[in-house]
Amino acid sequence: MLVVDDESSLADLLSLALRYEGWDIRAEGDGAGALRCARQWRPDAVLLDVMLPDMDGLAVLARLRRELPDVPVLFLTAKDSVEDRIAGLTAGGDDYVTKPFSLEEVVARLRGLLRRAGAAAAKSASVLTVGDLTLDEDSREVRRGEDDIRLTATEFELLRYLMRNPRRVLSKTQILDRVWSYDFGGQANVVELYISYLRRKIDAGREPMIHTRRGAGYLIKAAG
Amino acid sequence: MLVVDDESSLADLLSLALRYEGWDIRAEGDGAGALRCARQWRPDAVLLDVMLPDMDGLAVLARLRRELPDVPVLFLTAKDSVEDRIAGLTAGGDDYVTKPFSLEEVVARLRGLLRRAGAAAAKSASVLTVGDLTLDEDSREVRRGEDDIRLTATEFELLRYLMRNPRRVLSKTQILDRVWSYDFGGQANVVELYISYLRRKIDAGREPMIHTRRGAGYLIKAAG
C-alpha cells in the first residue's frame, strides 16, 4: 500500500494505522516519488492526496494509470475542495475520503476497494461475527441472535472496530483515534458514552459481550 | 471490450467502471490503434469516440466492420455534434451515448447491445426484481405488484442502481457518481430529492422498500 501525502504527520499516522492492519506500507511525499515507487514496488493500492507540492493529484493519477492500470486508488481530499472533479474520476471504482477522516473510514474504504479490485477471487465476507452478534458491512445490519439492532453511524463504527478485534482490549485513546476524526478535539469520555449506548442496545437484558478492563480499555467477546 | 477515446482521463474512467462490471477491457487512443487491437484481440464490443485525432470515427467504423462484421459498437459523441449522422449509423443495431454521460447509462447500453448481439458474455436477464418490485431494463417498465409505475429518466436510473445493489447501503456520493453525469457539479441534495420522488411513486401507501440509513446512505430491500 502506497501512501502519498506531503504532510508527513498525516502520512505517518496513516502508515502506522495501516501497518497495524497487517499491510505493507510505503510513504512518499510528492508526485514524482510516488510514481517512482509505484513503478518499482507495484503496490496493491494507493492512497493519494490530491494536493501535492510538485504536481496535481490528477496528473499523478493519469501517469499512475499508465503504469498500473488496475491498482485501486483512494483519494484524500479537503472537504470543500474540488469535489466535483474528484467525483468524476473516482466513479470508475476508485474512491475517496475527505479530510478530516477517521482511520476506520479509511480502512473500510480500502477494504472495499481491494475487495472490488480482486472481484472474482475474494468473495467478500463483509459480515463480522462474534458469538451470536453479527454485523454486515454492506447492509449495515446488526443483529444479536434473532433481534435486529438499529445503530447510529457512530455506534456502528465503534462496534465495527470492536468486532474487528474480538477478545482484545482496546484503549480509549485507540478507539478515539480510530473511530473519531483525527482532529477531534472533544472530551475523551465520548467513548465511555458510546460504549454505554452500545451496551444498552446490544447487551440489554442479555449476557454481556462488551467488557470493561479498568485502567486499560474495552473488549468484545462471545457471551458465556 | 475495446475503449477508443483520445481523452485519456475519460478512457481511464470508462476502463475502470467496466472492469468493475467484470469485463475485460483494453483502451486505445486513436483509430489506427483501435483497428490493430480489434484485429488481434477480437473484442466482444467496442466503445468508439466519434472524434479521434487521426481519422473520422465513421471511417474507423467502416474498416472495423470489414474485420468484425458482427461486433456491436457503442458510439461516444458530443452533445450537439452530428447526431443525425450517428442516428443513421446506429440503425444496424449499434447504439450511442452523448457526452457527458453517466456510467450507469453506458453500462446499461452496453448490456443491451451484448444481449441483442447474443454474445455469450451477457447472460443477464433484463429484468431486475426486488420483492414485488420489478424493473425491465429493455422496455423500461417498472411495476410494484399489479401497479404500473411511470418514472422519469433520472428516477429510472436511480432505481436501477439501487435495485442492482439490493440490501446494500449506497452513499449519496456513490449514487451521485454512478447515476449523474461525470461532470455534474451541483448540490448533493439532488439525491435526497430524487429519493423523495421515488418514494412517492414506489412506496406511496405501501410498505416502504427504500430505506434511509442516516449518516450512511440509502438501500432498497423487499418489504416486510
Added chain:
DNA sequence: GGGGATTCTCAGGGGATTCACAGAAAGGGG
C-alpha cells in the same frame, strides 16, 4: 414556438444524533 414535463436550486422545518457536563455508581488500594 408553445406548453408540459423534467431537472435542479434554495430554503425552512423537524427530528435524530452528537457531545459536554455533572452527579451517581463501581472498583481498588491502603
Added chain:
DNA sequence: CCCCTTTCTGTGAATCCCCTGAGAATCCCC
C-alpha cells in the same frame, strides 16, 4: 472499611442530516 479514581449514565443544548414544498431554468415533443 474508607477514600480516591475511574467509569457509567441522565439531561439538555447545539448541531447535523434529511425531507419536502416552491419555483426557476431547461428540455423535449408536437
